[in-house]
Amino acid sequence: MSLDNKLTIKTLELLSDFYEQAIDANLIQFQKTRKDFEGDITLVVFPLAKIAKKSPPQTGDEIGQLLVDKIDYIGSFNTVQGFLNLVITDQYWLEELKEIETVDNYGIQPRTEQKLMVEYSSPNTNKPLHLGHLRNNFLGHSVARILEANGHEVIKTQIINDRGIHICKSMLAWQRFGNGETPENSGIKGDKLVGKYYVKFDQALKEETEVVLAKWGQGEFDVENEVMAEYQRLSLAATEKEDAKSRKGILDKIKKLANNSTPIMKDVKEMLVKWEAKEPEVYELWEKMNGWVYEGFNKTYEAMGVHFDKLYYESDTYLKGKKLVEQGLKDNVFFQKEDQSVWIDLTDEGLDEKLVLRGDGTAVYVTQDMGTAQQRMEDFPGLSGIVYTVGNEQDYHFNVLFKILQKLGYKWAENCFHLSYGMIDLRNDKGEVGKMKSREGTVVDADDLVKEVVKMAQEMTEERGHIEGMTEEEKNKLYQMIGLGGLKYYLLKVDPTKRMTFNPDESVELNGNTGPFIQYVYARISSLLRSAGNFSAQNIAEVDGLIDVEKELVKKLVEYPQIVIQAGEDHSPAIIANYIYDLGKNFNSLWQNVSVLKEENQAKREMRLILSKNVAKVIKSGMYLLGIDVPERM
RNA sequence: GGUCGCGUAGCUCAGCUGGAUAGAGCAUCUGCCUUCUAAGCAGACGGUCCUAGGUUCGAAUCCUAGCGCGAUCACCA
Incomplete structure (x- = not known):
């Protein structure tokens, strides 16, 4: 037991006796003695002065004398204002040292019943790992060990974001511009190579977006009527707004609209649907490119000195998520809109309506997270909770995820914890602080x-x-x-x-x-x-x-x-x-x-x-x- | 705009479940290697704890408001 605890119990007992009344344990406040004063541990006597019915210094002296008399390892005391500084004998400290010497796993706590899963890293397979992932991995890995040291059984895991529209972007770009480039024939590390094509897609998208915007500006619309109407509504709104900020907000929306109306974007969406249908051509390409990425990631993990006990892939769990959506729809946890998209209403929780399945039936981020969580509970019976090591930019997402799981009726959702960590900023040559930006080439690999x-x-x-x-x-x-x-x-x-x-x-x-x-x-x-x-x-x-x-x-x-x-x-x-x-x-x-x-x-x-x-x-x-x-x- | 988070020394950060004169490192400046590893030690310099109110014996810490910065509010992940 710590000195603090030991003393609190003893003092409580002695004071109750001395003042002949029950004393609230909260009134006994020990703290480390400040360096400038003599002593090892200090009792704050202000809360006790009322009971003693004396001034704080008098109370301190009174209690100090009592403790010195009754507790053998307290050698002496001094009172400064309302602070009673106690000097612990050297013998006591020597005994403590001797005790520590005898314990092999000093500091490690006894086993508990808890079994926890700690998730970290969880990269997308479309770009290489960067500085942010380093913080994530080191943090998750360390927290896993700390929880182990606290007696819990810990399973280290990650969820690999190996599917979704972003993966298709790299795939599509490689198909179009790759000319058969591979890690072998180019000498480029697998994850870096795939990342290269993700960037290529982005460039192509940007070019096509500008073409679309130019057409729209001249009144040429080869898009659905709703999109055209939305564009006209937004353009009008933009001219009405006075302040630059809300104007920018609207312009961003227009840009996004144009983005989604580009041919290349349509092709990617199509590719995702094909992937979910497991069309061989797309599926094989996906397997090939992900293989490159994993090979690259493994090298990085090895260099970082982090490891995992169990890997999860979204491509394995998103279907489970879709089933959960189906079930939840039946149970009226979710509702469906006209375009077949499925939503949950979290407005009574202070959140918004949230999409859980797209209109075309494909899964979104939160869909697969639901499935992954359930899969884990099935794989590890008796799992008491999951710790998610994910950046604080996703606070809202995890809030939503945990709420959804609760609404689906999962008790264990209460024991899920978002280990939300802060972003890493960089300082540029001008001394300005800001985020890493791939577009500006400031990402630290x-x-x-x-x-x-x-x-x-x-x-x-x-x-x-x-x-x-x-x-x-x-x-x-x-x-x-x-x-x-x-x-x-x-x-x-x-x-x-x-x-x-x-x-x-x-x-x-x-x-x-x-x-x-x-x-x-x-x-x-x-x-x-x-x-x-x-x-x-x-x-x-x-x-x-x-x-x-x-x-x-x-x-x-x-x-x-x-x-x-x-x-x-x-x-x-x-x-x-x-x-x-x-x-x-x-x-x-x-x-x-x-x-x-x-x-x-x-x-x-x-x-x-x-x-x-x-x-x-x-x-x-x-x-x-x-x-x-x-x-x-x- | 709604929600959430942050604001401590020139810089990077501790301290925040209320307690004494707010601490480290870096940077700048002084000393200290014949002695177990000087990747060190000892010291100096450096503060409107964002601002204003409130709570109380006591506020960097808790509450309210304001200012500043950031995140988020996607059929991205």
Whole structure:
């Protein structure tokens, strides 16, 4: 039990007795003592002053005396204003250290009954992975490990968006402009090659859209009457609007209308229908191109060091979604419009009407998500919930999805959680911050970044020169570990829910609050332990006093289990990251200020070795939770 | 326009379930390698916690309004 909890229970008991009345547990508020004051833990006495019927300082003194008298590990106290600072004895901390030393899986929580699925990555198969996917993957992978450390059984998964109109776009463009280009004959990585044709489609679409708009402008309409009417309505509205913003909104709508009226767009839609009908020509092309993509993705995942227990493909689950729509239609959860499209009315939930099946009978995004969720529940009986690692731009979508699942009557929908993380912004040469834009060529490619980061790690490590005697293979492994560790840490140390600004220089930085800084602490301790000889925790209790840095370190170690729990509850690797950084910093302070091996007092020397060993143990454990490896030497 | 989110040092971020004089890193400047790995340590400089009200013993933290930024409101995913 933590000191905080222990003290709260004891104090509650003592105070109830002392003041002869029942005391609300919420009035007992312990917090860490601020550095500027003497003490380890502080009781906030303001809430208790009323009960004592004395001023806060008097109350503090009164309670402080009581606690010192009754609790043996409280050595002394001081009251500053309404804050009662308690000094815990060194013996107590030494016992704690000894305890930590005996636990192998320190910080890891006992098994629970919960079985959770964590979904992350979930890319579209029409473009290569980029920086945003890196944040997604590292986050999901780390959260999976954190949940495991909290005792839950975890299944790591992803849903591969391998079908849909966007895939058909790449396919169509390849058919038209590809001239039989393949990864083999071009040497281009599979996912990159398919991405290339997705871009080609976009260009073609843009050109055709302009043609359509030009025709419309001259009054030539070879489209359905409704489209023409809609265009005329919008054009009129655009001329009436005064402010530029709403004008732009209408112009965007016109553009979209034109977009959808292009021949190429019609062809793509047709292709999707053919695909759903499994027409061999289309289906084979689809299989071929997706095969290229998977080959490319697998290389990227391997380089990133993330993996999955089970893969789902939308092409397998969207039919299940369609069945759910059918059933829901019968049960009056959904309703059908004249054009045969199927909708759900969520206006009573504060949301809108939402399409669940297109008029032509093909599935949309949410259709397949419904099917996927149900499939998962069938595949893993007893699954308690699903964690969806998906960007916060999809907050609305998941809101809708969970509501739909609830309305369909699935109890487990309540345990689905959208791990909604912030977008990554980039800073351009002018210092402006903004999103990655493929059109402006600012998308940071995942493969390129990983390669770059490892290369930088190599250069910087060679400069430092701590690696003589390593084989080439060991060296390469180390560069990989440092580069990737730095990148992962950089992306994970920020609160996942917040958007962040990517700075390429900081992502490869070795100094300060970085992954390599922490890895370095681990390597230092490893080096220390290598030259320490034999030691044990037996004589720790004989140490006659702890210096500040030592005590700080023990206190920090004691916090770890709570940190793991907190990180699990909040789904936040950042909590782990910030904690290990603090721990590492504290250790460096010890390292720089005292010598471990040259300490003459034997008990003290052993205590410091045990302390160091356990700092390393916790660093390794915490870094594992972030998906980062630590080196014995660097 | 509706909904949701964000606004803390020059920059990137902690702190936000209310507690003491708001913390780190980067950048700038000082010191410290004959000593277990200086990828380090010690220190200096740097703040209208967006603004205005409110709640209370106490507000960066909670509430309301305003300003600014972003996301979303697709028969895209």
